[in-house]
Amino acid sequence: MTTFRSWILGAAAFAVAAFPLSAGAVDKVNAIDSIKEPYDHFALHQAIAEGYFKKKNIDVDVIWGTGGASTLQSIITGSRDVGIGVGVLSVIGAYSKGAPLVILGNTYVGVGNVMWYVPANSPIKTAKDLNGKTLVYSASGSTSHLATQFILKTTGIKAKLVAVGGMATSRTMVMSGQVDTGWFAAPTGYDLIRTGKARIVLSGKDACELNTMTARVAVANRNWFEKNRDLA
DSSP, X not given: OHHHHHHHHHHHHHXXXXXXXXXXXXEEEEEEESSSSOGGGHHHHHHHHTTXXXXXXXXXXXXEOSSHXXXXXXXXXXXXXXXXXXEHHHXXXXXXXXXXXXXXXXXXXXXXXXXXXXXXXXXXXXXXXXXXXXXXXXXXXXXXXXXXXXXXXXXXXXXXXXEOOSHHHHHHHHHTTSSSOEEEEXXXXXXXXXXXXXXXXXXXXXSGGGTTSEXXXXXXXXXXXXXXXXXX
């Protein structure tokens, strides 16, 4: 929690200090947050609630995405200006194909808040038991996808990677036996663990090579960015 607390304080300070705009007309920013509930997404909404943007004459309108892929698409098309919490691999991949994107900053380092779990009655007890089983992730280019690839590399597990979508869909699929594992980003999903309905078998920290690397970023539409550099 120390790292998270430091990140929140840093994000709040950034929100207060990083916009040298003069008083006057309110500047509008249309933002999209890729997913609800993970700890590292709280700072933006806290900054809005505490009035940090309002003090700098910035009106931030936030809608929710259904994951990194849909969030990124809304930035590429220009329907939203800024996206929060998008997997860095998907941004780099889209940029390499000519998408009009600019990375504004890092929103999360490492993937330690992502967990993989199994139902309490699953025969899978440890990571080694995942050989030949399905290890899930949300979508190609996502943080969970990046993590699963590095986990297999680090641990030598021979699991089959399967895209299942968001945390709610993952939960339904694993608890109904359609896949062997489910994934969640803290704190979502801990209710299953606390009530004994599921057990954690892997953590993003098992992808040790990613512990000091940027996993998610804030990204903007390049056309919007070029017209709003001071605001961005």
